[in-house]
Amino acid sequence: MWDNHKLLGGVASVLLWVSALLLVWAGVFWLIHSPLFPVKKISIEGRMERVTPVQLRYIAEHELRGTFFTLDIDATRQAFGKLPWVKEAQVRRRWPDQLDITVSEHKALARWGENGLVSTEGQWFDAASDQSLPVLSGPAGSEAEMARALERFKAILAPAGLAPVRVGMNERRAWRIGLSNGVELELGRSDVDARLARFAQSWTTTLAALPYRIETVDLRYPNGYAVRMPDYKAPPAQ
Incomplete structure (x- = not known):
């Protein structure tokens, strides 16, 4: 095997590609999880009569975790859904640093x-x-x-x-x-x-x-x- 230069060259090429892919993956992982992409703005919309700004601000400050890329959309939706009068909360990202949240109330x-x-x-x-x-x-x-x-x-x-x-x-x-x-x-x-x-x-x-x-x-x-x-x-x- 060690005398088979063609085989060794193929293995080396594969290892080189794997290393490159791992390096790219590590770079992307670091970039996504780095503090370079924090959520800086939260826009909350909806016709609200019972849900107060204080309640919404509390959820935004205490329940939201992660960067723009890593923030769990489902967990965010559930966090706002814990408020008594909230029927549904829709959450979406807006590049580069904003979350748009639309809240609908129970009647x-x-x-x-x-x-x-x-x-x-x-x-x-x-x-x-x-x-x-x-x-x-x-x-x-x-x-x-x-x-x-x-x-x-x-x-x-x-x-x-x-x-x-x-x-x-x-x-x-x-x-x-x-x-x-x-x-x-x-x-x-x-x-x-x-x-x-x-x-x-x-x-x-x-x-x-x-x-x-x-x-x-x-x-x-x-x-x-x-x-x-x-x-x-x-x-x-x-």
Whole structure:
């Protein structure tokens, strides 16, 4: 082998190329990780009403790590996503030293029991709000379904001048609604929208005119409903 000059020349050429490639790789690695390319500017955009500049500045100062090339985009996106009202953060590099971050916020639709909020997209998120919001309660994982139901219930009740302030669905998928006028509705598990529409029509034509306080309306009957009026006293029998 050592007498084979052609083979030795080939091996030497390969080693030379490998050495050159390793040298180039080392140079690129050093350049990428060197302090010559720091992130000097951070541009944050988006229509923000709940996320404050102080919160954004804190994330930028304490959570972002690395140079322009080595900064982890996914980790940066997740860092801004930790803020309570942030729905999504999009992050991209802009040569030579800037990060462009676009933040979008959740829009609260309702409270989820006593724990967090539900967005207009049916997503639960952990944040506090001083808004006057309806309260939803239901099985875990039903947030999106209940958000859609709340919007339907609002539309059905609006012509009667009523609005839901509490909407609950139990494990058996039976619905109960608390209205803005204090009336509680039992809707059961089936034909919920149709039953609610029947109530809205009856409220406008009949129930609102009754001279008694209505406490609950049970709509779980195929062709009617039962009304509980604590102040009502039946007339004496003749």
